[in-house]
Amino acid sequence: MHLTDVFAPRIGGIEVLVESLARAQAAVGEEVHVITATVGGSDSDLPFQVHRPRRMTGVRRILRRLQPSVVHIHVSVASPLAVYSAHHALRLCIPLVITVHSMWDPPVRACYSLLGRLAGWHDGMVFTAVSTVVADQVGRALSSTPVVVPNAVTPDLWRVPSTSGTGLHVVSVGRLVTRRQPLKLLEVLRLAHDRLAGEVRVRATIVGSGPRRGAMLRYLRRHGMAEWVHLVGSQDHWAVREILASADVYLNVTRREAFGLATLEARTAGVPVIARSGTGVADFVEDGREGLLGSSTEDLVTALVSLGRRRTLRDRISAHNRAVPPAEFSWPVVLDRLRTCYDDAARRVVVGPARREDALR
Incomplete structure (x- = not known):
């Protein structure tokens, strides 16, 4: 049973x-169910069942009725449904895994630290995180320290023949928030376009929608x-x-990138990546190998200009990305890691007489 505040038809990481x-x-x-606070959407074509309770209290009824083998909760910065669900999963003695998908800055860490102490989050559950x-x-x-279980891709889905031509085609994918x-x-x-003026023809394609489009x-x-x-x-x-097949460079400027699934897809497609160091992208992009990493705006501009001027460097990185798929981030590997976490969570559940009575009530 997956529990997530956000789900389709919303689009995000x-x-x-x-x-x-x-x-x-x-x-x-595996028999899979999803409980979400997101309303709307058509779920009939999905190979699993989606539950969209109108009230949070409906979560407990669903958990009691289905008695899942494990509850896997997906947490961002503000995840009220996830927090509520964790409490009831513990009370029902269901093995519980919580995956954190977002950066936690100091105020957020303080809130979750207090919440964890008050709710007994350290007992009977397994925490994972999507990046180091x-x-x-x-x-x-x-x-x-949580177990690192990254997001995953299907490598064969993203390995497409390159159709890039002359010039420099820069691509970025993500919500415009x-x-x-x-x-x-x-x-x-x-800034990179201005520096490359007269040397390289630059064009950019930005995929995504959101409130910052205007x-x-x-x-x-x-x-x-x-x-x-x-x-x-x-x-x-x-x-x-x-x-991505026509891209020469993939650009991700996000400073608070917890993982970067679209960036991993681009790297899998063979596109050289430019991104921030100190983010989740660094787990699958090594500076100078799968792409170029920088800590500042100037670093990112310099990296983009460098890949624009140095076709041989672009080709070398692209050849590496195409020849070496990110096997560690493929679904078979990630599913095995999650099964280990689920088994660990099951071993941690201790059902004493009082808790058993409460669970059956």
Whole structure:
């Protein structure tokens, strides 16, 4: 049983990951259910059942009725359904795994530290994190380092023949929200474009939708970028594959990137990556091997200019990315890691007489 505050029809990192995980588990014969606070959407074509209770109290009734073997809760920064569900899963003596998908800054760590102490979160549950940097932050909050279980991709789905041509085609995929710094993305593109003027023809494709689209369009008009930067809105996997096939560079400027699933997809497709150091991307992109990492805006601009001018460097990184698929981030490996976590959670459940009576009540 997966529990997540956010799910389809919303589009975002957690939403995509939970659906992909549920599909992968269903594909190997596991019975999978999802409980979410997100309303709407059509679930009839999914290979698992989705429950959308109107009230949080409905979660306890679903858990009591289905008695899942394990509850897997997906936590971001603010996840009220997840917190509520964790409490009741513990009371019902159901093995519990909690995965943290977001960066926890000091105020968030303080809140979860207090919550963990009050709710007894350290007893009878297993914590995982989607990247090393997230595990470090969660460990500081809960005084127990989580297991790193990354997001996953299907490598064969993203390995497409390259159709890149002359010039430099820069691609970025993600929701157009403040947290993802879309205006910073445009700034990096503008500065790199100015430095490469007269040397390399630059064009950019930005995939995604969100509330910052209007501000991005105004930025493009103000700086005369509309002719070479294209906002193409949300696209399905197949359309993104085609866009990545023509990409020369994938750019991710997000400073608070907990993992970067779209970035992993681009790396799997063979595209050299430019991203921030000290983020979840560093778990699958080593500076100089799968791409270039930088800590500042200037570093990102310099990296983009470097890949624009040095075709041999781009080709070398692309050849490596195509020749060496990220096997550690494939579904068979990740599912095995999760099964180990589920088994660990089951071993931690201790059902005494009082708790057994409460669970059956």
